[in-house]
Amino acid sequence: MACVVVMPRMGQTMEEGSVVEWMKKEGEAVSKGEVLLTIQSDKAELEVEADYSGVLVKILITPEDGEIPCLDPIAIMADPGENVDADCVLEEFLAKRRK
Amino acid sequence: MARRIRFVEALREGMRQEMERDPTVFVMGEGVGPHGSCFKQTEGFCAMFGEQRSLDTPISELAIAGTAAGAAMLGMRPIADLMWIDFSMLAMDQICNQAAKLRYISNGQVRVPVVYRMTTGRSKSNAAHHSGSFYSWYVNTPGLKVVVPSTPYDAKGLIISAIRDDDPVIYLEHKLLLNMRGEVPEEPYTIPLGVAEIKRPGEDMTVVATGAMVNFALKAAETLAKEGISIEVVDPRTLMPYDGETILASVRKTGRLLVVDEGYRYCGFGSEIVAFVVENAMDALRQPPRQLTTMHTTIPFSPPMEDYVFPNPDRIAAAVRGMIQPGKAGD
């Protein structure tokens, strides 16, 4: 099932983070527990593991985007072979959050 | 004539009667066993109840307080004697972080029916580590109840109520009161927590006083009465929760407030009562309230210096005069 990957909150004082490097490309398969990307928190550069196994469908935030708030969307993942409208998934996520 | 016994005897009787009535009640602390406690509060308990219910401990205040709280969680009703309020500082984590909070953080799944007893206040040249009155720290801690009896009658009624209460209660025994005599009924009785007593009715000023200061205020009242000044002495008896209604009713009657408390003024119990009255009965006050407390210094050893820093009946009388007749006989 398609889901949104967010900028993780890695620590009680972390309010924002930035993407340092994506370890996977769009369309690539990802296993749960694999390092998906590295981020820069307020304290350190940290590896972020994938929470699910699937395909990295769309990258929303790149290093060029600089710092974004924790828990904001950074990518969309889905099951292999799943037909995904990335914009729809993102909009649903943001709508749920606004409630 | 009604029986007059000493404060320490009244306290002892209250504990003994509860221990006879309820097998889950026991005392623990340094020297509470065969020695009968440092001021004989548990004299005879070992013979009556055995060493397990009159349980001598090592000098381990933190573990005394924590073990008592743990035993209370499983349905015992410990009376933990920490001896001096000054020593209780060694037990603060178990009293204030653990015992005080366990009921709340468990969402009511556990209760902690423990009584922490400790002596408080000045004596004679007890100096820096044995003269404290830090109970405002406990008043300031949610989850704790705090009582400070000022008479033998109150001592017995309040200890019985404290033991029967299902939450932690700090019970303070003022060292200067231990030998005070007063009328005490033989049968067990309770004094509800959170109920003040007007120890002496009066018209010209409300004097809220705690512990040994109650007796100092009563002595001052005698002196002032001869000068035509009538003070109403209100003894909260329970400092948390305190009986705000009785205090407000008194201030609405007299229009003036002096609080006499042995704790330091800064964030002290006296400051709390002044703030409370100003917030709730400003319209009734004829003049700003005042406090008379121990001076903000470490308690010195030498008698002339020690006497200087504490409130006493003369100072109380002078403070009252200073408020009622400004410009005459200030302190």
Add this chain to the structure above:
Amino acid sequence: MDVATQRQLLETMVRIRKAELQLAVMYKNGKVPCAAHLYEGQEAIAAGVCANLRRDDCITSTHRGHGHCIAKGLSLKELMAELCAKKTGCSGGKGGTMHLFKPEVGVMGTVGIVGGGIPLSTGLGLAMKMKATDQVAVSFFGDGAANNGAFHESLNMASLWKLPVIYICENNLYATSVAVWRSTSVPNVGVRGAGYGMPGLTVDGNRVDDVYEAAADAVARARAREGPTLIECVTYRIRGHFEGEDAFYRSKEEVAEARKRDPIDYWKARLIENGTITEADFDAMSASADAEVAEAAAFADASPFPDPEDALVLTAKEHCCA
């Protein structure tokens, strides 16, 4: 050790591991408002000790206490809901990870003050002795707490009064960021038992059979009212002190080496070797745990937050003058 117990130990460790990893994900995604101190790598201790306990035995634990609570019988639903600060949590959202309680199954508190639970569990033992039951109390704490005054005062008292308490020191080699050899003059906690007149031993905390056997002896001793025992279980804290910590004070190589001593891998291999389980059995165990964890996470997600006014429910009205 009978087959049922062997399986139960593996199952418990797998359930704890999966629950903790799920909580790590939930924390990253902002569902857990508090700092999370996770138990990955230490599961053999909670499982091995608690397998010897009855429902009416009691434990206290620490800020790193989810494993103990799960092993003692706290449901994953109530655990996760509490961590997500929901009304359906075991403490109604009032406690959080460091204040988990479930007296019905003997969970008498995880404690947020290092060493704070040790006197409390000593007191539980005192009550058990005074009430003349045959319950026992277990005090879980870490290498950090073993240097705290509460530890020393409590062990002395428990020994003096022969209290039915088992003191389990989980030496995971780090107390927050400070390695045990930098903080502890004699970095062997087991030897301290002798100083307090009780048996004190050190076992490999990643071998659940060693933990189980040592705990079994200690529990029997306590139940027979022969007194307390101190058991140091040496393990390794795989994750940081808290989630999101940059644990610069130890190397990646050290952590990788420690992963080779994974307690679940060890026990799974033992049970396959001795024929107690097959790979398929393990997969089924794993799937079952996954399902339980997913259900608990969904429950926590769907549960409501407490009403704001619930903050004062256990506070007397007269204390709330604003």
